[in-house]
Amino acid sequence: GFQFQMGDGGAFEMMGGGPRRKKPKFPKGVPKDIAKSMNWLKGTEWNWNSWRNVKFDKDGTFDAPTHDCQGGFCRWSASPEGKVYILWGDAGLHELQVQGAMPKEQDQAKMQGLRMKGRRTSDGERCQATFQRVFDFEAAELERDLYGILGLPDDAEEADIKKVYRKLSIKYHPDKNP
Structure with a gap:
């Protein structure tokens, strides 16, 4: 064969x-x-x-x-x-x-x-x-320290974040800052 x-x-x-x-x-x-x-x-x-x-x-x-x-x-x-x-x-x-x-x-x-x-x-x-x-x-x-920008520690509570955000939104609101 x-x-x-x-x-x-x-x-x-x-x-x-x-x-x-x-x-x-x-x-x-x-x-x-x-x-x-x-x-x-x-x-x-x-x-x-x-x-x-x-x-x-x-x-x-x-x-x-x-x-x-x-x-x-x-x-x-x-x-x-x-x-x-x-x-x-x-x-x-x-x-x-x-x-x-x-x-x-x-x-x-x-x-x-x-x-x-x-x-x-x-x-x-x-x-x-x-x-x-x-x-x-x-x-x-992507690497921006968003807590740092708000002046908060990395382990900030949700209530603290909202408080700072509210203050900034009032301060920089377009109706109040033409």
């Missing part, structure tokens, strides 16, 4: 699509979250080393036009002191510092000319980024 045989069932046939990539993790000592004072950076686009534009997404994803940053495999975080940390795939960790006065809020006009400078930690290669634009205007808005 006729017998058909395919391979010997070796390692090559068993792999099925290659190894899975693991989501990157920040090394010890590097913040894994974005400090509240750095929320203005969420949803912004920057020019990297006069090369191409990169994006700081609101969920901590760093979006760059490189193969190793596809599918959310690059991340960013930031400390309250204005230090920005980027886990850039195979290139590794980059640490940058905001130059000059740090924005208190996301204001595209005031942020023009804003720069960050730093280094890649593996080899000390310098890097810099220049602010280009805000691409997600809701990103920073």
Whole structure:
């Protein structure tokens, strides 16, 4: 009879699509979250080393036009002191510092000319980024401290919230403030 045989069932046939990539993790000592004072950076686009534009997404994803940053495999975080940390795939960790006065809020006009400078930690290669634009205007808005705006603590009672709201609605009512 006729017998058909395919391979010997070796390692090559068993792999099925290659190894899975693991989501990157920040090394010890590097913040894994974005400090509240750095929320203005969420949803912004920057020019990297006069090369191409990169994006700081609101969920901590760093979006760059490189193969190793596809599918959310690059991340960013930031400390309250204005230090920005980027886990850039195979290139590794980059640490940058905001130059000059740090924005208190996301204001595209005031942020023009804003720069960050730093280094890649593996080899000390310098890097810099220049602010280009805000691409997600809701990103920073979502992080607003609404209780703080009302002058209330995070755990304020409903009655206190209503009291402050009523006072403000009277103060800013269009019929009373033409």
